[in-house]
Amino acid sequence: MDFLPYTLKWLELVLRWGHVLFAILWVGNSFLFNYLDNKLNKNITSKDIDAEGYLMHSGYFYKLTRLKTSPPLDYLNRLVIFKWQSYLTFVTGILLLIIIYYYNSGVLMVDKRVLEISPLNAILISLASIIFSWFVYDLLCKSKLINNNIIFSSIMFILLIIISFFLTKLFGPKFAFLSVGLIIGTNMFGNVFTVIIPNQMNIINSSKKNEKFDSSLSLAAKQRSIHNNYSTFLVLFIMLSGHYSFIVYHKYNWLILCLIALISVGARHYFNLRGRNIHRLYILISSILALVILAVLLLIFKN
Numbered sequence: 364m365d366f367l368p369y370t371l372k373w374l375e376l377v378l379r380w381g382h383v384l385f386a387i388l389w390v391g392n393s394f395l396f397n398y399l400d401n402k403l404n405k406n407i408t409s410k411d412i413d414a415e416g417y418l419m420h421s422g423y424f425y426k427l428t429r430l431k432t433s434p435p436l437d438y439l440n441r442l443v444i445f446k447w448q449s450y451l452t453f454v455t456g457i458l459l460l461i462i463i464y465y466y467n468s469g470v471l472m473v474d475k476r477v478l479e480i481s482p483l484n485a486i487l488i489s490l491a492s493i494i495f496s497w498f499v500y501d502l503l504c505k506s507k508l509i510n511n512n513i514i515f516s517s518i519m520f521i522l523l524i525i526i527s528f529f530l531t532k533l534f535g536p537k538f539a540f541l542s543v544g545l546i547i548g549t550n551m552f553g554n555v556f557t558v559i560i561p562n563q564m565n566i567i568n569s570s571k572k573n574e575k576f577d578s579s580l581s582l583a584a585k586q587r588s589i590h591n592n593y594s595t596f597l598v599l600f601i602m603l604s605g606h607y608s609f610i611v612y613h614k615y616n617w618l619i620l621c622l623i624a625l626i627s628v629g630a631r632h633y634f635n636l637r638g639r640n641i642h643r644l645y646i647l648i649s650s651i652l653a654l655v656i657l658a659v660l661l662l663i664f665k666n
Contacts (some may be wrong), residue, residue: 400640433570474535544601596627
């Protein structure tokens, strides 16, 4: 076996392993902290405590407190900041993109039955779609549209439809699906790297100087965190899309992907509401029924 192909195989193995591992850690953190924010008791009259609650794990009780004010300086210097899971998920994902797809772009990206383009152009289009999509999303988040959840969510869904449709008309089906996941995953990483962590560091630095921090930084960080939370189910579905070719290679694969996005967001919304003690089981049941109906329709209307 030649040295370079053999080395690339091991590099791919390690990167895939790491990518999945770091993604699990990142998603787990997202679910846990959003759950805690929803679940903690907020009916507290205290100038220092915003919310609190109790957990049990491994036979021990844990008291959790969300503060209105900064902790003592000694604790500020030993804060645990959850960022590397996101960073490493993104880095390993990009490296996988390069060594697998960009390196073999003529085979894995270009499908002459879809569109005959050069491998170089395919790579440039891929990069442009990732970068452009981030700037559009970030611009929308910084606009006044972000204050209206229905309008903002509708715009994001329309953009998802447009992106999914055009990518399936540019690339091979498998890479088109993956490209949608890359765009969403990059937006999630961008939220952490450009908003959540910088805002947290600004708050920490203000606290160390005994200055009152800007509460809008917390709200903006939380808002982006919620966006990431609602994106997780769809991104995980796309990560595993190589295992269900009957969807990826379907004539209307772009539409199926968008419908699954709606279903996954609905399911995620149910669990987020449940964390706030708002029990709307019909949302989860509707999501499950929608998935069943989609499966039946795919059986009826095969390629």
